[in-house]
Amino acid sequence: MITPPSIEILRFNTCGSVDDGKSTLIGRLLYDSKNLMEDQLDALERSADLTGGGQINLANVTDGLRAEREQGITIDVAYRYFATPRRRFIVADTPGHVQYTRNMVTGASTANLSIVLVDARQGVTEQTRRHSCIAALLGIPHIVFAVNKMDLVDWSEERFLQIRADIEAFLPKLDAFRDVKFIPISALHGDNVVDPSPHMPWYEGPTLLRHLETVHIASDWNLAALRFPVQWVNRPHRPTDPRLHDFRGFSGQLAGGIVRVGQPVLVLPSGWKTHVREIWTPAGIEPEAFCPQSITLVLEHDLDISRGDMIVGVDALPGMSQDVVARLCWMHPRPLTAGRKFLLKHTTQTVQAVVTGLEHRLDIASFEPQPCPAELQLNDIGEVRIHTARPLIYDGYASNRLTGSFILIEPGTNATVAAGMLRPPTEPARLEYTDFVI
Amino acid sequence: MSVTYHLDHLQYLESEAIHVLREVAAEFERPCILFSGGKDSICLLRLAEKAFRPSPIPMPLLNIDTGHHFPELNEFRDRRARELGARLIVRTVEDAIARGIAVPTPGEISRNRLQIPTLLAAIEEFRFDACVGGARRDEEKARAKERFFSFRDSFGQWDPRNQRPEVWNLYNTRVNPGEHMRVFPLSNWTELDVWEYIRREKLEVPSIYFSHQRLCVRRQGQWMPVTDLLPPRPGEEVRELRVRVRTIGDIISTGMIESPADSVDDIIAEIAAARVTERGSRADDKSSEAAMEDRKKLGYF
Numbered sequence: 001m002i003t004p005p006s007i008e009i010l011r012f013n014t015c016g017s018v019d020d021g022k023s024t025l026i027g028r029l030l031y032d033s034k035n036l037m038e039d040q041l042d043a044l045e046r047s048a049d050l051t052g053g054g055q056i057n058l059a060n061v062t063d064g065l066r067a068e069r070e071q072g073i074t075i076d077v078a079y080r081y082f083a084t085p086r087r088r089f090i091v092a093d094t095p096g097h098v099q100y101t102r103n104m105v106t107g108a109s110t111a112n113l114s115i116v117l118v119d120a121r122q123g124v125t126e127q128t129r130r131h132s133c134i135a136a137l138l139g140i141p142h143i144v145f146a147v148n149k150m151d152l153v154d155w156s157e158e159r160f161l162q163i164r165a166d167i168e169a170f171l172p173k174l175d176a177f178r179d180v181k182f183i184p185i186s187a188l189h190g191d192n193v194v195d196p197s198p199h200m201p202w203y204e205g206p207t208l209l210r211h212l213e214t215v216h217i218a219s220d221w222n223l224a225a226l227r228f229p230v231q232w233v234n235r236p237h238r239p240t241d242p243r244l245h246d247f248r249g250f251s252g253q254l255a256g257g258i259v260r261v262g263q264p265v266l267v268l269p270s271g272w273k274t275h276v277r278e279i280w281t282p283a284g285i286e287p288e289a290f291c292p293q294s295i296t297l298v299l300e301h302d303l304d305i306s307r308g309d310m311i312v313g314v315d316a317l318p319g320m321s322q323d324v325v326a327r328l329c330w331m332h333p334r335p336l337t338a339g340r341k342f343l344l345k346h347t348t349q350t351v352q353a354v355v356t357g358l359e360h361r362l363d364i365a366s367f368e369p370q371p372c373p374a375e376l377q378l379n380d381i382g383e384v385r386i387h388t389a390r391p392l393i394y395d396g397y398a399s400n401r402l403t404g405s406f407i408l409i410e411p412g413t414n415a416t417v418a419a420g421m422l423r424p425p426t427e428p429a430r431l432e433y434t435d436f437v438i
Numbered sequence: 439m440s441v442t443y444h445l446d447h448l449q450y451l452e453s454e455a456i457h458v459l460r461e462v463a464a465e466f467e468r469p470c471i472l473f474s475g476g477k478d479s480i481c482l483l484r485l486a487e488k489a490f491r492p493s494p495i496p497m498p499l500l501n502i503d504t505g506h507h508f509p510e511l512n513e514f515r516d517r518r519a520r521e522l523g524a525r526l527i528v529r530t531v532e533d534a535i536a537r538g539i540a541v542p543t544p545g546e547i548s549r550n551r552l553q554i555p556t557l558l559a560a561i562e563e564f565r566f567d568a569c570v571g572g573a574r575r576d577e578e579k580a581r582a583k584e585r586f587f588s589f590r591d592s593f594g595q596w597d598p599r600n601q602r603p604e605v606w607n608l609y610n611t612r613v614n615p616g617e618h619m620r621v622f623p624l625s626n627w628t629e630l631d632v633w634e635y636i637r638r639e640k641l642e643v644p645s646i647y648f649s650h651q652r653l654c655v656r657r658q659g660q661w662m663p664v665t666d667l668l669p670p671r672p673g674e675e676v677r678e679l680r681v682r683v684r685t686i687g688d689i690i691s692t693g694m695i696e697s698p699a700d701s702v703d704d705i706i707a708e709i710a711a712a713r714v715t716e717r718g719s720r721a722d723d724k725s726s727e728a729a730m731e732d733r734k735k736l737g738y739f
Contacts, residue, residue: 006446008444008450009447009450078579078582078583079575079582080576081575081576081626083628090626102603103603105605106604110607231457231461231464232460232463236492236493244492251460251490252457253453253607282453282456283449290443292453293445293449294452294454294457294489307464343612346608402606405606405608406608407605407608407610409610414613414614415602419603419605419606
């Protein structure tokens with residue numbers, strides 16, 4: 001058998017205002033890259049005859065639920081999948097309406113790249129600034145500003161450069177993206193989406209798809225500091241194989257770094273030090289594993305370790321504290337006020353937590369913090385202080401998206417009410433028993 | 439082991455699915471895995487083996503048997519469960535009808551809709567708080583909005599407008615008594631990923647996925663297998679064709695595709711070149727644009 005070439009997955013999300021043409025763009029990407037099937041085209045043509053006066057509406061590819069067909073807006077996050085010979089793509093189609101910040105946060109939290117759509121006629125709007133701000137807050141490494149509807153501004157280079165300059169004027173304030181790209185497109189007509197535009201010879205950069213296929217994402221994971229939140233303790237009950245009688249493994253997904261057999265590690269919060277004896281990966285027992293693999297570790301010593309503990313490398317320690325500062329995206333109609341108690345889920349640990357203070361509310365259009373708000377409302381983003389019943393073992397979100405993020409759950413309703421991004425710890429974990437070495 | 443520390447697409451999807459499965463084992467009291475013997479649930483079962491080894495899979499397998507299953511599928515289902523030493527629970531639509539839990543509409547032949555009350559009754563009987571299934575978001579538009587952890591109220595209903603936001607890899611798994619969660623570790627897999635994984639893992643699949651001779655009749659643009667449940671109508675031409683299934687529903691609503699593909703490599707080549715989606719051969723989804731959305735709201739898989 002011929003081994004197929006190794007193909008990576010790129011996850012991206014699209015954001016724009018209601019009429020910026022997000023769904024049309026995704027429809028166009030799927031259509032022109034030949035990822036739409038005949039029965040899907042049939043369905044499109046059926047609905048075109050019914051509602052579109054015979055014109056295929058590419059937006060119908062993604063506007064899945066009946067409720068949103070009726071309203072003509074995307075009400076939730078929808079995921080799409082397509083492939084080219086170079087890459088697989090997971091698309092989070094996130095709505096642009098002002099009240100749906102929470103959906104964009106949801107779709108963007110796992111993205112490598114964000115596409116922010118800008119209507120060439122409107123130029124930079126408050127929505128453009130909001131979407132850029134959220135993408136920056138979520139630490140998305142790559143961003144593309146797709147200036148859409150170029151057909152409606154006569155394919156004008158001048159207009160494109162003007163919009164580009166307007167965006168570049170505010171980007172430094174966000175200070176977040178490693179990689180920014182501007183592409184003039186027409187999603188409706190397909191210019192510079194998959195195929196180069198015959199109408200804009202002045203644009204010499206890649207088409208949108210070409211950029212998605214080639215943008216460098218290998219270094220998007222944090223491979224610097226070993227972080228292994230223990231998810232599940234693996235102890236076979238009544239194993240048939242006698243060698244497994246004493247098996248005790250710790251299963252989880254590596255949230256950062258590389259782990260190697262023989263390497264010294266530290267278990268937090270206890271501070272016990274031991275070595276890695278075995279690494280079980282999905283492909284079998286291996287000498288090393290890396291983020292984001294799901295693995296099982298066997299350690300040299302038989303320690304009492306449970307779900308919620310974290311195994312880390314002996315250098316570059318994470319923070320460990322019951323008092324943290326974080327940015328929150330508030331996602332629930334019931335507003336957040338200081339003093340409210342929640343369950344906080346961080347890595348594999350769920351602890352009781354109280355929001356002790358609201359530091360500021362961020363105006364995501366001006367990027368200015370407004371100090372000491374009385375509350376955070378649905379779709380607000382703000383900075384808060386939190387006290388937890390047990391210490392969190394964490395990193396700043398900017399250095400590790402997996403050990404720097406959490407959700408708040410409202411007791412009783414079990415609703416997920418907030419997505420949180422932790423500020424970096426003021427100091428690394430201090431171990432109570434620094435000389436405690438087995 | 440990769441020297442460049444990067445996962446290819448199957449390794450990435452595998453790690454993600456294993457993470458979800460372990461989250462189920464760690465956070466629920468009485469989870470189960472829905473196992474039909476179809477290609478998606480075969481992958482799911484392999485992922486569960488990998489997630490928990492060397493321990494056995496710490497939850498039972500559940501199958502809702504419509505009584506209209508392909509016999510090859512049930513044989514495979516039972517054998518695979520035995521090989522794994524897993525506990526397999528089967529609840530039948532037949533029995534649910536006899537007990538008045540499921541009531542067929544007069545003239546209704548498909549048992550697709552009747553799976554819903556049968557499944558909900560099984561969830562109640564065993565007090566399952568999580569059912570892990572092999573559904574994928576790329577199957578269908580309504581599925582595209584499904585979460586990994588999809589909350590169901592005490593009536594088993596899915597409310598697409600009121601889903602819990604799902605951020606990073608942090609899953610809110612909390613349910614109150616009587617409520618449950620449907621969990622879909624393969625959410626981000628495509629049909630092609632499933633077959634490529636079957637190839638990489640050398641997984642056995644039921645024989646009906648491969649090309650075989652079968653008597654078929656043409657109905658609504660599809661080749662339907664002739665069986666006792668689906669006899670040819672007067673005047674209908676019965677043809678013997680080389681066919682296989684691409685997706686398996688029950689035997690009366692699954693269209694066969696003409697195909698010479700008799701190996702996993704052939705199937706992968708066929709799908710990569712396919713111009714029709716997988717569900718294009720399912721009569722149950724065709725009936726209306728919103729067919730799946732309606733069934734899911736009621737508690738379908």
